[in-house]
Amino acid sequence: MSTVLFYILGFTALAATLMCITRRNPVHAVIYLVNAFFALALLFYLLGAPLVAAWEVIIYAGAIMVLFLFIIMMLELAPMHTPAGPGWKRWGPVAALSLILLCCTILMVAVDTGSSQSVPFFYVSPRVFGTVLFKKYPLAVQVVSFQLLFAAVGAYYVGRSERLADREDKS
Amino acid sequence: MTGDDLAALLPILVLALGSVGLLLIGAWFPRRRTLILTGVGIAVAAAAAAAFYTPPVEEISGLYGSGLYARFFTVLWSLVAALVLLLSVRYAVELGFAGGEYTALVLFGAAGMSLLSASTSLVGFFLGLEAFTLVFYILIAFHKGDPLGAEAGLKYLVLGAVATGFMAFGIALIYTASGTFHLPEAMEGITAGARFRPIGLLGWGMLLVVIGFKVSLVPFHLWTPDVYQGAPAPVAGLLSTGSKGAVFAALVTLLAGLPADRSDLIPILWVLSAISMVVGTLSALRQDNVKRMLAYSSVVHMGYVMIALLSGGASGGRAIVFYLVAYAAANLGAFGVIASLTGAGGEPQTYDDFQGIGWRNPFRCAALAIFLLSLAGIPPTAGFIGKFGIFYAAMESGYGVLAILGILASLISLYYYLRVVVLMFMTFECEVDHARGGISEHSALTICLGAVVILGILPGPLLDLIAALFS
Numbered sequence A: 001m002s003t004v005l006f007y008i009l010g011f012t013a014l015a016a017t018l019m020c021i022t023r024r025n026p027v028h029a030v031i032y033l034v035n036a037f038f039a040l041a042l043l044f045y046l047l048g049a050p051l052v053a054a055w056e057v058i059i060y061a062g063a064i065m066v067l068f069l070f071i072i073m074m075l076e077l078a079p080m081h082t083p084a085g086p087g088w089k090r091w092g093p094v095a096a097l098s099l100i101l102l103c104c105t106i107l108m109v110a111v112d113t114g115s116s117q118s119v120p121f122f123y124v125s126p127r128v129f130g131t132v133l134f135k136k137y138p139l140a141v142q143v144v145s146f147q148l149l150f151a152a153v154g155a156y157y158v159g160r161s162e163r164l165a166d167r168e169d170k171s
Numbered sequence B: 001m002t003g004d005d006l007a008a009l010l011p012i013l014v015l016a017l018g019s020v021g022l023l024l025i026g027a028w029f030p031r032r033r034t035l036i037l038t039g040v041g042i043a044v045a046a047a048a049a050a051a052f053y054t055p056p057v058e059e060i061s062g063l064y065g066s067g068l069y070a071r072f073f074t075v076l077w078s079l080v081a082a083l084v085l086l087l088s089v090r091y092a093v094e095l096g097f098a099g100g101e102y103t104a105l106v107l108f109g110a111a112g113m114s115l116l117s118a119s120t121s122l123v124g125f126f127l128g129l130e131a132f133t134l135v136f137y138i139l140i141a142f143h144k145g146d147p148l149g150a151e152a153g154l155k156y157l158v159l160g161a162v163a164t165g166f167m168a169f170g171i172a173l174i175y176t177a178s179g180t181f182h183l184p185e186a187m188e189g190i191t192a193g194a195r196f197r198p199i200g201l202l203g204w205g206m207l208l209v210v211i212g213f214k215v216s217l218v219p220f221h222l223w224t225p226d227v228y229q230g231a232p233a234p235v236a237g238l239l240s241t242g243s244k245g246a247v248f249a250a251l252v253t254l255l256a257g258l259p260a261d262r263s264d265l266i267p268i269l270w271v272l273s274a275i276s277m278v279v280g281t282l283s284a285l286r287q288d289n290v291k292r293m294l295a296y297s298s299v300v301h302m303g304y305v306m307i308a309l310l311s312g313g314a315s316g317g318r319a320i321v322f323y324l325v326a327y328a329a330a331n332l333g334a335f336g337v338i339a340s341l342t343g344a345g346g347e348p349q350t351y352d353d354f355q356g357i358g359w360r361n362p363f364r365c366a367a368l369a370i371f372l373l374s375l376a377g378i379p380p381t382a383g384f385i386g387k388f389g390i391f392y393a394a395m396e397s398g399y400g401v402l403a404i405l406g407i408l409a410s411l412i413s414l415y416y417y418l419r420v421v422v423l424m425f426m427t428f429e430c431e432v433d434h435a436r437g438g439i440s441e442h443s444a445l446t447i448c449l450g451a452v453v454i455l456g457i458l459p460g461p462l463l464d465l466i467a468a469l470f471s
Helices: A002-022 A026-046 A050-075 A088-111 A126-136 A138-159 B003-008 B010-028 B032-052 B068-095 B099-118 B122-140 B147-178 B185-190 B197-214 B223-230 B233-256 B266-285 B290-311 B313-341 B362-376 B382-396 B400-425 B439-457 B460-469
Strands: none
Touching: A002 A026, A002 A088, A026 A050, A026 A088, A050 A126, A126 A138, A138 B010, A138 B099, A138 B122, B003 B010, B010 B032, B010 B068, B010 B099, B032 B068, B032 B099, B068 B099, B068 B233, B068 B313, B068 B439, B068 B460, B099 B122, B099 B233, B122 B147, B122 B197, B122 B233, B147 B185, B147 B197, B147 B223, B185 B197, B197 B233, B197 B266, B223 B233, B223 B290, B233 B290, B233 B313, B266 B290, B266 B400, B290 B313, B290 B382, B290 B400, B313 B362, B313 B382, B313 B439, B313 B460, B362 B382, B362 B400, B362 B439, B382 B400, B382 B439
């Protein structure tokens, strides 16, 4: 059962990613990418990593893709004129992929009886994940936080206006 | 993480916390010269901490080593960062860089390089590599008024992001094959007869793509000339010495875990080394821009280092480390001379800009000539001893063909190195006027020059030290 689901989800993710990188309209591409992220999240859940699945939805599909959409709309990258008509070709594939994902989710919830047998062999609970991350790899967390700090510094530097930069003396 | 781990991290902490401190100071007291010179002090302090403080543990939380090998490279990259900052003092004022951000990024980049060189785990490898790659995304495009710089930054960012994807995938596959991130056990997954050997080999191949990209081996070198041309000269110096050297330093640790029978990896490394030397040499011959020429020459040099990597063993390792030091001194000096000649009109890059300038700026042009001769491997410079070590190791372990190819490449390289020297000194009309350079640049160039000449005449002490790293 879970093997079948695994392959269905895997192919859905692949198809969504392929559609994403071949779209000309960036907004459509983002929608396909969100589909791919949902498929990946379900895959992670299936493999016994519920925390990663939740992050995939909350951080990638939620926060980052919303940011992408914001930027695309701010820069007005999407084509202004859309052809008339129902446009099955445009939203049909998205609807199909989303439907597959919805069916898979319902199946997973329905099959999950809560018994110990339905828990995958490698089940990583959030507690275990946190313990390993902060007990075994605290240094890695620190290094990553430093990287994020300097990424923020870089984004700020690239984005700030020249007038502010001129504040520095010419000494 | 225990107190001992923190104590072992002392040099890295000095670099990382120093860079954050400079960011804060820069917000209130934006004085470029003071900030950058403080950064030099912090980098030297980190080098001293790594050199003179013996850490209480051998390995920090299973991610990074703190033995002699790790400390050696921490000292080296800290000193390289200090020299880069010294070379940037006048350059930053001239081009209007933000002093606090620039210094902080260079210092954190040095921390990342030190971590990468010290990594004893694939997680540590990933984090160290990403730490300084991230810094370079920003530093390459640091000159905001320069469209070439922006283009270079974007190229490095896009290709670097793809490389990061490959690296994460490769590390995941290696982990699948061996069940551990820790080196050298993680490499056991690809020993002959291991259960998941194909997966492990696939992961290792992906890792090789990333390494090829970072050290710009052919065919992953296409970004190199454009990025070197667009990046500010001191940053290009750091990029060509520190980032490549740190990857090779980590690669020595990575390869040490491989089984004695490497029959399926050797052909790949062999081909990478050979085509890097051939393609790099042929492309360098055709350039008329000094920075692009140095970019292709760095491709050739990485090919030489690959020969030593193939040779393996203690003599190969020693040859790599010595070559990295010699290459860092000479290449940093060459980019430093370009930085010191930079005035309000921008960097001198094309060969026309170098026409006859040798008689106007005798010290710096003579220094550039010696750096180029060292890169070509002419005695009595450090480059000669480095190349001698590499070709000796190659002959010793039966890679005669590669050694001959390397010697031929260095012979041809004389043409494109000497062309710059000829342009500078054999023409007497000089129509271009370059900046006179400041005290800081002259002192940094003197240090590089001293290193190149002294290591060429008296390599014994450094060779003994390097031999101790591998004992």
